[in-house]
Amino acid sequence: MYNLHLSAEQLEIRDTVRDFVVREIRPVVLKADRLDAGDRRLPIELVTKASHIGLRTLALSEASGGAGADTLTCCIVTEELAAGDPDVAAVLSQTATLAPVLFEQLMTHGQRERLFPAFLADDRYHLAFADDEPGNDTALGVNYHQPAATAAAPKTTAVREGDTWVVNGVKSCVGNAPIAGLFAVQVQTARSGVSTMLVPAETPGLTINERDPKTRRHHGCCGELILNNVRVPAENLLGAEGQSPISARVAGPRVPQLAALNLGIGRPAYDAALDYAKLRVQGGRRIIEHQAIGTKLAEIAIRLEVARAIIWQAAWAADHPGARADHSLSELPLATIAQVFTAEAIYAATKEAAECFGAMGVMRDMPLQKYVHDALLCLHSGAGTGDARLHIAEALADYRRAATPMLAAE
């Protein structure tokens, strides 16, 4: 049944997060030293405060100590957090998404017993998925409409020595790497196929190098893992050997959480432009009363509303698989569609908002250029919107790829 009312719980969570953003995030992130994209550290104390109100464990079931939030609720939370700060939103969204996948769906009872209590008890404990390697090729590109000729095995290896696995290799672009307590690392063992190894951050031999925020094309924080004879117990193999239960390499996101983050970036840009247009007087009247500015603001509002509509639809579809099964909704990759539309719409919207400010729109001590930069990162994250279009095109043609993604991949 078509019904866009949010539940009482969803409204409450949204308003709690919105209030948290106003009280805690805004006063910190709108200071001049956070506005310069080239000089921006993750405000980890804000992430921890947000964890404290339950945003890190949002999607875990209530039985596990979480809030049992569905995809739509998680998207609403991510949008609200990103309207405060996209880095905070990215970090929490990644941990919150990985937590139920790892602890509730994929781990054995024994693994969960060993690893879950530490996660649950510590507001600063985050999760990371280490897949990318330097020089590897994650774009669809030349493999469009044909089996990936280059489905390269990970160069990171895990060798069994008695009761332990010895892991060696380098992983790059690992989101949350500098703050994660636990990594799910994609490795190659003696058996063909990719395997996943659970590697706690404090394991000897593991070095984590944070990527300079100046150059990263990624919200949140990310870094490189160097695994040098890292030994983990045999029981840290996640799923079966050679059959990694996680694959983010294929086919784009399953849930539109990055699109929700992207939408959140557009919100404060719109709010700022609207407030300014109501105050600034040029041409004898407030600039919102000029057609030129009024229609620009209308354009931004259109982009935000349409983006939210497709994000919510994709999120709701992820929560209600039956709606696709009975053809109420399209079978197309709605989350990818939401990601492409939102990336382009919000980048355009932030530029339009900046234009309303004239020269102030390009100054580093003003927030508008930050919103433009943040939106640009979304537009060019991963292999870009062009590559995402290829994934949609394959779906249109009913071209099926082998692996099914478990995670929201960039």
Place this chain on the structure above:
Amino acid sequence: MDFSLSNEQRHWQMTARKFADQEIRPISLARDAIADPSDTFDWEIIKKGSRLGFRTMAVPKEWGGQGTDFVTQALVMTELARGDSAIAKTFSQNWKWSHLISAVCSHEQKERFLRPFVEDDTFLLGKGISEPSAGSDNRLPPVDDPKAGLKLRAERHGDEWILNGEKCFIANAPVGKLFFIDARTNPNVPLRQGTTMFLVPRDTPGFRIGKVFNKNGWRFYQNGEMIFENARVPNANVVGQVNASDMKSKDVGDRSGGDIFGDLELAANALGVCLEACDQALRHARTAKQGGQVLFEQQMVQLKLNKMHMLTEALRAFVMRVAWEHDQKMNSGCAALAMNFSSDAIQEVTELNMEIHSGAGCAIDPAADKLVRDAQIWTHLAGDSVQRMKAARRIGR
């Protein structure tokens, strides 16, 4: 029709290209990356370029300048901007006001100001118009609000004018030695009838430079505040007539209401940025591989490269046509349209370059990123709604 360049024009183009390749491009990214906006500037590149004539391109030969035509100026700006858009703009900002000096300053003023400008490799020019409460109102003064527009006040006291007020977003303010300053000499009438232009040297008593603005693009190009506290300017420094500051178009021969050099300048500079973006994209597409093939093999990439080159070549045709029309004294709304178009073209071309550079790895390509940030400057200088409506009004008038 004849699109060929004269030997002199080609010579200037080649000199500028060589200077951009050998001197400008090698320092461009490092200057852009400097965090403090006051430290991005480099006098050495200015001196080197000045010695080659790039500071005095628009000063007539009889006054010791290069006396180049608009076609040459467009060619040189484009070549310099290929190396670095902001460094190119630092040079051409001087041409803009050299045109004005040649056209409207008295012989005595030229002796006092143009001569030292030509002789000193570190003599840069600027002009102060914008103020905190007057941006669009200066470009498009509202007919129903005569008080709108700049507020900097100038009052006559004997042989001097006393200036009080402030300017913001003034190019070259932190590094210039001489500024043209628009000030209200009659606050009771509309802007165009009550504003006078003054020549204000940097060492004028009561005049100082305030903060340096921290722009996200055009990092090298200095931009600052100006503060006037009982600044004393001799009456001999009034440019043209009192209450008649709007001279940069009609007194240099353009009756269509445009900024004869400024429009061409932004379009020609954008062309340089677009050409650089095309070079970067093509180089990347021919070398970077995906799935074992160079990116260039992919249809998606070819279509992006097509669009980049299509827009860039269209802009080149438009820029050169406007430059040629200026040399023939055929001034029209086309100059403003070329500037507006350059804003659209530079956004799309630099963003497509960025798209071609996305893909493997998790780092932003710093060179592609710089072009995108530089391009965003056009959105409020050349492609904002006021500049577009101005162009439409010139056509519709």
